[in-house]
Amino acid sequence: MSEVQPDIVEALIDVRDRAYAPYSNHPVGALIVSESGTRYVGANVEVAHYKGICAEASAIATMASAGERELREVYVIGPGEHLCTPCGDCRQRIREFATPETLIRVVDAQGTLLRRYTMDQLLPDSFGPENLGRDSAMD
Ligand SMILES: [Zn+2]
Numbered sequence: 001m002s003e004v005q006p007d008i009v010e011a012l013i014d015v016r017d018r019a020y021a022p023y024s025n026h027p028v029g030a031l032i033v034s035e036s037g038t039r040y041v042g043a044n045v046e047v048a049h050y051k052g053i054c055a056e057a058s059a060i061a062t063m064a065s066a067g068e069r070e071l072r073e074v075y076v077i078g079p080g081e082h083l084c085t086p087c088g089d090c091r092q093r094i095r096e097f098a099t100p101e102t103l104i105r106v107v108d109a110q111g112t113l114l115r116r117y118t119m120d121q122l123l124p125d126s127f128g129p130e131n132l133g134r135d136s137a138m139d
Contacts, residue, residue: 004105004107004111008031008075008111009110009111010111011031011041012029012030012041012077012107013029015029015030015042016028016029016043016055016077016078016079019043019044019045019055020043020044021046023048023052025079026044026079027078027079028043028044028054028076028078028079028084029042029055029077030054030056030074030076030077031075032059032060032063032073032074033074034063034068034070034071034072035070035071036068038068040059040060040063040066041062042055042056042057042058042061043055054086054089054090056074056076056093056094057089057090060093060094060096060097069137070137071098071102072099072102072103073104073105074086074094074103074104075104075107076105076106076107077106077107077108077109077111078106078109079109080109081108081109082108083114084106086104091122091123091126092123092126094123095123095126095138096128097137098119099119099137100118100119100138101118102119103116103117103118104116104117104118104119104122105117126138
């Protein structure tokens with residue numbers, strides 16, 4: 001069951017293999033597709049004081065730094081066959097830029113789709129920009 005395009009799988013594996021994860025030995029890669037259709041990738045980058053950055057956060061930071069503010073798709077790849085879902089902090093980061101149609105896909109180490117989520121499935125009853133009186137793509 002592979003509904004992930006081969007070029008996306010290749011990009012995910014490439015970025016995961018560039019992760020800097022000497023402490024956890026758990027390299028993760030993320031690829032996000034913005035509203036414009038541009039793809040941004042990120043890998044986890046750990047540091048000695050343990051406050052590293054996740055792959056999803058890295059990719060989102062790159063997208064936001066490019067001036068984009070809306071996520072269409074999110075892909076996450078871990079090092080193994082287990083489900084490498086976004087952590088709680090990353091779920092909130094994804095939520096910041098998600099729409100009700102944003103899909104989050106988690107693939108295994110070879111890029112085969114394991115699970116697909118909507119934002120509401122990944123973070124139900126979430127707190128977002130609209131809770132602070134700001135516009136939100138989730139409205
Ligand atoms: Zn995370």
